[in-house]
Amino acid sequence: xxxxxxxxxxxxxxxxxxxxxxxxxxxxxxxxxxxxxxxxxxxxxxxxxxxxxxxxxxxxxxxxxxxxxxxxxxxxxxxxxxxxxxxxxxxxxxxxxxxxxxxxxxxxxxxxxx
Amino acid sequence: xxxxxxxxxxxxxxxxxxxxxxxxxxxxxxxxxxxxxxxxxxxxxxxxxxxxxxxxxxxxxxxxxxxxxxxxxxxxxxxxxxxxxxxxxxxxxxxxxxxxxxxxxxxxxxxxxxx
Numbered sequence: 136x137x138x139x140x141x142x143x144x145x146x147x148x149x150x151x152x153x154x155x156x157x158x159x160x161x162x163x164x165x166x167x168x169x170x171x172x173x174x175x176x177x178x179x180x181x182x183x184x185x186x187x188x189x190x191x192x193x194x195x196x197x198x199x200x201x202x203x204x205x206x207x208x209x210x211x212x213x214x215x216x217x218x219x220x221x222x223x224x225x226x227x228x229x230x231x232x233x234x235x236x237x238x239x240x241x242x243x244x245x246x247x248x249x
Numbered sequence: 250x251x252x253x254x255x256x257x258x259x260x261x262x263x264x265x266x267x268x269x270x271x272x273x274x275x276x277x278x279x280x281x282x283x284x285x286x287x288x289x290x291x292x293x294x295x296x297x298x299x300x301x302x303x304x305x306x307x308x309x310x311x312x313x314x315x316x317x318x319x320x321x322x323x324x325x326x327x328x329x330x331x332x333x334x335x336x337x338x339x340x341x342x343x344x345x346x347x348x349x350x351x352x353x354x355x356x357x358x359x360x361x362x363x364x
Contacts (some may be wrong), residue, residue, distance in 0.1 A: 178340055179355040224291050237353055239291030
């Protein structure tokens with residue numbers, strides 16, 4: 136079956152530091168890949184997405200590139216802010232019996248300190 | 250576009266009681282999904298609807314759980330005879346068939362605590 140593996144957290148960074156959160160996946164076919172963010176007490180918000188190999192998704196300074204050869208979709212940001220503190224979920228969407236089933240990783244908690 | 254809404258946001262109930270949650274998807278979305286998220290985990294798929302038809306159910310959805318989407322708009326998730334293990338965040342999401350990348354839009358969730 137499909138699966139997503141994320142680096143375990145929590146990740147603690149100082150403001151303006153560089154962020155990388157690793158994500159690798161296992162899937163048949165050609166999934167779409169996503170990063171979702173969840174702020175405390177809230178639901179998931181789509182952060183960025185990529186639908187085919189070598190696509191780069193980007194939003195709010197975050198980027199991730201769909202690497203089919205390494206089955207990876209690592210999240211990066213050049214300079215984090217305190218407001219980026221949240222839990223980040225890597226996810227894939229693949230066709231399963233006629234609908235796009237989404238499989239999530241376990242999430243990586245990011246804490247940014249001033 | 251008001252997004253996906255869920256009600257209530259929080260529910261505390263005693264073991265053995267029944268609870269019902271409601272989800273209102275984005276108005277033009279014809280697919281609706283329910284997920285369960287426990288502490289420290291990612292969301293796990295429970296079930297999904299296309300219009301009013303429930304097309305798939307996870308093994309996580311025991312006989313005590315039932316979901317409906319009677320008119321293809323809002324959906325309800327009922328848990329009968331709640332157990333402490335049912336304590337979790339219940340998330341609803343919606344999407345549009347043929348929409349860009351089939352991305353799903355999530356509601357804020359209903360946090361259930363069973364005492």
